[in-house]
Amino acid sequence: MDRKFVLTGLGYAILGLVLGLFMAATKNHQQLVTHAHIMLVGFVISMVYAMMHKLWLTEAAAKLAKVQYVLHQLGTAGMSIGLFLLYGNLAPESVVGPILGIFSVLVLIAMLLMKVMYLKSAKAQS
Ligand code: HEM
Numbered sequence: 318m319d320r321k322f323v324l325t326g327l328g329y330a331i332l333g334l335v336l337g338l339f340m341a342a343t344k345n346h347q348q349l350v351t352h353a354h355i356m357l358v359g360f361v362i363s364m365v366y367a368m369m370h371k372l373w374l375t376e377a378a379a380k381l382a383k384v385q386y387v388l389h390q391l392g393t394a395g396m397s398i399g400l401f402l403l404y405g406n407l408a409p410e411s412v413v414g415p416i417l418g419i420f421s422v423l424v425l426i427a428m429l430l431m432k433v434m435y436l437k438s439a440k441a442q443s
């Protein structure tokens with residue numbers, strides 16, 4: 318799982334940096350919120366999850382690990398696309414808003430699951 322998170326995290330890093338460079342080059346910072354969340358939710362949080370797998374998570378968390386990974390990826394992808402559409406004025410807020418809400422909740426659930434996985438692993442080791 319750690320390598321899976323590293324790979325997808327680096328994917329988001331490349332995507333977010335391209336968007337950042339594009340904003341800088343065009344002097345149009347309209348997509349700043351999209352760039353910030355692709356970098357922080359897609360890249361930084363994925364790398365933190367990768368390190369948690371490498372450092373602390375054990376077999377005790379294995380059952381939940383796949384679900385947690387999928388939820389974080391689904392949430393991040395939906396959030397990134399939704400923010401891009403919203404801040405690019407490509408879709409109305411009344412449509413994108415609720416969709417963004419759903420994908421944001423997936424990111425939150427993945428974070429809650431990570432805490433459960435951490436606690437399970439810690440308990441199994443003590
Ligand atoms: C090639 C490298 C990068 C470029 C060209 C770039 C470009 C930009 C630009 C043009 C803005 C908008 C600034 C503004 O209008 O206030 C911005 C904001 C931001 N960037 Fe980047 N960025 C880069 C790398 C990164 C990285 C590595 C991260 C984090 C891991 C990051 C996180 C952010 C955040 C959080 C904001 C929002 C800051 C705020 O709220 O004012 N960026 N970036």
Ligand code: HEM
Nearest residue numbers: 349350351353354357358361362396417420421422424425
């Ligand atoms: C998953 C649910 C999340 C939701 C619903 C959310 C929502 C928001 C909203 C509404 C803003 C204000 C945007 C604006 O300026 O109009 C914002 C800004 C920001 N968020 Fe998030 N966020 C989430 C996750 C995160 C996470 C996990 C991080 C960091 C690891 C983060 C970092 C930031 C930063 C640095 C800003 C200020 C830069 C900006 O204006 O884009 N967010 N977020």
